[in-house]
Amino acid sequence: MKRWIVMLGLILISGAGGAMEADIQQWHTESGTKVLFVERHELPIVDLRVVFDAGSARDGDHPGLARLTSELLLEGTEAQDAGEIARSFERYGARVSTNSGRDTGEFSLRGLSDPARLEPVIEELAAVMQGASFPADALERVRRQMLLGLQQAKSSAADQAERAFTRAIYGDHPYASPPSGTTASVEVLDRQAIVDFHTRHYTANNAVLTVVGDLTRARAEAIAEQLSQALPAGEALPPLPEVELPDGPQTVRVPFEAGQTHVMVGQPSVRRGDEAYYPLYMGNHMLGGSGLTSILAERMREDRGLSYSSSSRLSTGAQRGRFQMATQVRNEALGEALEVLRGSFAELRDEGPSEERMEASRRNITGSFPLQLDSNRDLLGYVSSIGFHDLPHDYLQQFMERIEAMDRQTVQAALQSQLDPEHMITVLVGPEAVINGVD
Structure with missing residues (x-):
C-alpha cells in the first residue's frame, strides 16, 4: 500500500488564553491524492475540501476557462440535473460549493458527521x-452570467483598476x-475545451x-479513498x-x-512559504492592513481628510503574490x-517602524489571529493551504511565534530587500x- 503518514502538533492559542492541540x-491515498486530516469532536460536523491545481494560471490561451469549468461542476451529470444534485445534498443537511482562483479550483463540503447523513453525501x-x-444549456447560462459580469465590470472603476494592476x-x-x-x-469557449481542462486538471494526482x-482516522481514510477513486489518476502539473519583477517603475492610466x-500602487511580493513573508506581513499590517489604526488610514483619512478608504494588502501564492496600496480620492486631491501613499511606504521602508507601532501591531495580530481559527471551516482553509503549498504542519504555530519574536530591524530589512x-x-x-496631470 502506497501510504505515508506525518503527524505533527499544531498549537492553536484560544481566545481565552488557553491552548488547544490538534x-x-x-x-496519500492509493490513487495518489495527498490527504490532511484534523480530528475535532466539539461539534457533530465535518468540513471537507478537495483542492486542485486548476486555477486561472492554467487557462493558457483561454482566459476564463478555469472559472467556467468550476462554475459548471455542480450543474449536472448523466444521471442528475443541477436541481437533483442540489436536493441530494440538502436532504441530508449538507452544503456543497465550488470555487476557483488564480492557483486553485476546489470543491467544499459541510455535512453532519452522523454516518446515516454523511455517507450518502x-x-x-x-x-x-x-x-x-x-x-x-448550463454552459450557455453560465457563459451569459460571466459575460454580464464582464460588462458590469466596465462600469466599475475598482474593477478596471484591479485588471490593469x-x-x-x-x-x-x-x-x-x-x-x-x-x-x-x-464568448468562444466551447464544451470540448471545458471537458479537456477538467480531464487534465481534476485528477487524483493533482488534488489535495x-x-x-x-x-475517526479510519472513517477519514475511507472517505479519502472513496473520493480519490472517483477521480482519474492523472498526473501532477x-x-x-x-x-x-517589473523592469522599472511605471504609471498606467485608465480614463474613467x-x-x-482609484489608485493602486505595488508590485509582486513573495511566494507562499517564503521566510520573508512573516516580517512583510507585520510591515503591511502597520502600513495599511490593520484598518483605521494603520499608517495609511491615519494619514489619508484622519490627518488630511483625503480618503475614507485607504489600505495595503499582502498576498502570496504558488509563485509570487502581490503587495498593493489602494485608495479612492477626490480628483482634485490626487x-x-x-x-502621501508613496511617502508613507518610503518612510516605513527607509526608517523602519517605531517600537510603539511594532508592539501595537503585535498585540493586534496575536490577539485576533485565534478568532480566525475558531471553527472547523476556518481551520479547514488554513490546513488546506498548508497541504497545497507544502508548508510545515506547525505553520500556524510558527506564525504566532515569529510575530511574537519579530523586531523592527527584521521588518525593515524585509521591506528593503523585497519591496x-x-x-x-x-x-x-x-x-x-x-490622471494625466500627475506623475
Missing part, C-alpha cells in the same frame, strides 16, 4: 466529481490571466484533500514559471469619468494622495485630464 495527520460528492457532464505587475506570467476571462475569450471534524480617482520603489507599478483610474 494533530494534522497526513497520508460523500457518495453524491464522489458521483459529481466523477461524472460532471457540463450540459449545453494585475496585467502590469505580472506581465506575461500566467497570473496575469484574469480569472473571470475576457469578453472575447468567454483536507478533512476537519467529527471523524509542472510548477508555474517564476514571476519576474467619475468624481473620484497629487497629494499619491505623495523596491524601482519596481513599483502605479495604476490610476479616473478622468483623463486628472
Whole structure:
C-alpha cells in the first residue's frame, strides 16, 4: 500500500488564553491524492475540501476557462440535473460549493458527521466529481452570467483598476490571466475545451484533500479513498514559471469619468512559504492592513481628510503574490494622495517602524489571529493551504511565534530587500485630464 503518514502538533492559542492541540495527520491515498486530516469532536460536523491545481494560471490561451469549468461542476451529470444534485445534498443537511482562483479550483463540503447523513453525501460528492457532464444549456447560462459580469465590470472603476494592476505587475506570467476571462475569450469557449481542462486538471494526482471534524482516522481514510477513486489518476502539473519583477517603475492610466480617482500602487511580493513573508506581513499590517489604526488610514483619512478608504494588502501564492496600496480620492486631491501613499511606504521602508507601532501591531495580530481559527471551516482553509503549498504542519504555530519574536530591524530589512520603489507599478483610474496631470 502506497501510504505515508506525518503527524505533527499544531498549537492553536484560544481566545481565552488557553491552548488547544490538534494533530494534522497526513497520508496519500492509493490513487495518489495527498490527504490532511484534523480530528475535532466539539461539534457533530465535518468540513471537507478537495483542492486542485486548476486555477486561472492554467487557462493558457483561454482566459476564463478555469472559472467556467468550476462554475459548471455542480450543474449536472448523466444521471442528475443541477436541481437533483442540489436536493441530494440538502436532504441530508449538507452544503456543497465550488470555487476557483488564480492557483486553485476546489470543491467544499459541510455535512453532519452522523454516518446515516454523511455517507450518502460523500457518495453524491464522489458521483459529481466523477461524472460532471457540463450540459449545453448550463454552459450557455453560465457563459451569459460571466459575460454580464464582464460588462458590469466596465462600469466599475475598482474593477478596471484591479485588471490593469494585475496585467502590469505580472506581465506575461500566467497570473496575469484574469480569472473571470475576457469578453472575447468567454464568448468562444466551447464544451470540448471545458471537458479537456477538467480531464487534465481534476485528477487524483493533482488534488489535495483536507478533512476537519467529527471523524475517526479510519472513517477519514475511507472517505479519502472513496473520493480519490472517483477521480482519474492523472498526473501532477509542472510548477508555474517564476514571476519576474517589473523592469522599472511605471504609471498606467485608465480614463474613467467619475468624481473620484482609484489608485493602486505595488508590485509582486513573495511566494507562499517564503521566510520573508512573516516580517512583510507585520510591515503591511502597520502600513495599511490593520484598518483605521494603520499608517495609511491615519494619514489619508484622519490627518488630511483625503480618503475614507485607504489600505495595503499582502498576498502570496504558488509563485509570487502581490503587495498593493489602494485608495479612492477626490480628483482634485490626487497629487497629494499619491505623495502621501508613496511617502508613507518610503518612510516605513527607509526608517523602519517605531517600537510603539511594532508592539501595537503585535498585540493586534496575536490577539485576533485565534478568532480566525475558531471553527472547523476556518481551520479547514488554513490546513488546506498548508497541504497545497507544502508548508510545515506547525505553520500556524510558527506564525504566532515569529510575530511574537519579530523586531523592527527584521521588518525593515524585509521591506528593503523585497519591496523596491524601482519596481513599483502605479495604476490610476479616473478622468483623463486628472490622471494625466500627475506623475
